[in-house]
Amino acid sequence: MQLLTIGINHHTAPVALRERVAFPLEAIEPALGGLRTLWAGRASLGAPEAAILSTCNRTELYCATDDRAPREAAIEWLAGYHGMDAAELAPHVYALPQSEAARHAFRVASGLDSMVLGETQILGQMKSAVRAASDAGALGTYLNQLFQRTFAVAKEVRATTAVGAQSVSMAAAAVRLAQRIFDTISNQRVLFIGAGEMIELCATHFAAQSPRELVVANRTAERGAKLAERFRGHSIPLSELPARMHEFDIIVSCTASTLPIIGLGAMERAVKARRRRPIFIVDLAVPRDIEPEVAKLPDVFLYTVDDLGAIVREGNASRQAAVAEAEAIIETRVQQFMQWLDARSVVPVIRHMHTQADALRRAELERAHKMLARGDDPAAVLEAMSLSLTNKLIHGPTHALNRASSDDRATLVELLGGVYRHAKPSEH
Incomplete structure (x- = not known):
């Protein structure tokens, strides 16, 4: 294997x-x-x-x-x-x-x-x-x-x-980036999309900056509400995102969705409604939650998980x-x-050796039973069985020695010598 x-x-x-x-x-x-x-x-x-x-x-x-x-x-x-x-x-x-x-x-x-x-x-x-x-x-x-x-x-x-x-976490790096865009996070409205472990970590870091508003949007309303409550925020259903995205200055998204949560069209409408006020977005999901084309929009600062890497590495x-x-x-x-x-x-080799030895043992035992059944002397039967079993067990090593080249034979002699030196008769 x-x-x-x-x-x-x-x-x-x-x-x-x-x-x-x-x-x-x-x-x-x-x-x-x-x-x-x-x-x-x-x-x-x-x-x-x-x-x-x-x-x-x-x-x-x-x-x-x-x-x-x-x-x-x-x-x-x-x-x-x-x-x-x-x-x-x-x-x-x-x-x-x-x-x-x-x-x-x-x-x-x-x-x-x-x-x-x-x-x-x-x-x-x-x-x-x-x-x-x-x-x-x-x-x-x-x-x-x-x-x-x-x-x-x-x-x-x-x-x-x-x-x-x-260590500088992704969540801490996201806060540092946001602070480069805004003078202070305390004046900003923050939206978290998702309610998993990564979003929880990010919410913890952003909540420490006392944002103006903290909102969680999640597919499962109960879980989103529970997370928002922890940070004195509130939750909204995902279905409200297109109509309300323009309200938020910072968006952090990390869901398990296989398709984008926010598309280019929805973000274009949000940017227009914001009237050139910047919007900072962190997409920590893989596959991504935000369509990559969103990064090309004016006044949008979109960062992926890879973009945060440089900040994280600064502390390494x-x-x-x-x-x-x-x-x-x-x-x-x-x-x-x-x-x-x-x-x-070596386990398969050992298992094979046991299987082969057991097959020889069974064959000799069966032959001995037949000899005893026809009335042969038990001592003679045991002697014959032991001799036959011994010959069969050493046949393989003997055959290998006889057919080996001179170099291989020397190696086999050393290996087999070690094996049989440690094979002592039982004292019981």
Whole structure:
């Protein structure tokens, strides 16, 4: 079984491409079913294992398979699933086998591969991805072990290093950008579209600036109202957005919608109604909630999740010592995982040896029973059975020694010598 991670992220692909290969959480389980069905026809040793991690910064497939060309197969499947040409996707894809896959998983969960260094949200997203894979029946021995170790490493990194200390979050970066547009946020009306974890974080940061008004628009009215109440704001239904967008100076959107929430036409009308007053928009969703063409409108300042990256990275340099500590922890844990993986590679051989030895034992036992049934001397039967079983068990090694070349024979002699030196008769 080969371990492999393939994917694209904010390092290798722009948001325009990442949003095209994103998976809503509810789509992961059926998608995994299709992927495993495809690979099952190509595999020879058993059903492949797979998990999909999809966030605003990355879409990744974690796989354990004996497919001889897993990278090509995975890229073709990912592109085909999203109706893309594999040639368009391939230049942006990274493929990480074995220890590289483990190292990557450990770094991702620890927040070292995030746009926000040390951020904690990715760990929860990875756990959700693992639960989805488990519900789909797509996890097995290899990926289960990988992810359990991944979560343990993330916990160790966060407990023993300062990687996440004083990190600049996306929410904080959004506030900083808004402060560049407006003298003070306390005079502005702020609209949040969505009610998930990211919007909650943004609302916390903006509420700290005491905006003039704070409003939440969400598909589920009850959840939107509950979030707005926490920050002494109020909620509106999504259906009111086109008619009321012009009222807001700051809009922050992050939903799980697969289609834009705000289109160019609606924003053109809002800009006209605002009479050249600037409007600041942060789109943290992937796929994007705001049509990209909106950025071309006068007096509109639209920023995507990628645009916030530069501000976030400003605070990363001061934490490089903590990063080095985290990388050292991860490297040690990668080596331990690879030792486990290497040990697993001999399991099929050992299982085959047991099966073959048991077949020989059963055949000799059956022959002995027949000899006893016809009245042969029990001592003679036991002697004959032991001799025959011994000859059959050493036939393979003897045959290999006789047919081996001189170089191979020397190696076999050393190996078999070690094996039989440790094979002592039982004292019972």
